Amino acid sequence: MGAKRMGMKSIWKRDLGWQAPEHPDAIIDDLSELPGIVASW
Secondary structure (H helix, E strand, O other): OHHHHOOOOOEEEOOOOOOOOOOOOEEEOOHHHHHHHHHHO
16 A cells, blocks of 8 residues: 555544455544544554
């Protein structure tokens, strides 16, 4: 992934309509989880 090579992180929000990416840095089920994930970095 080009963005990851530049130091960016990827967060995948689970969605039944889409297949998960191969190497996300985090996977969430609800957007309310996002602040905790970002704060941990």
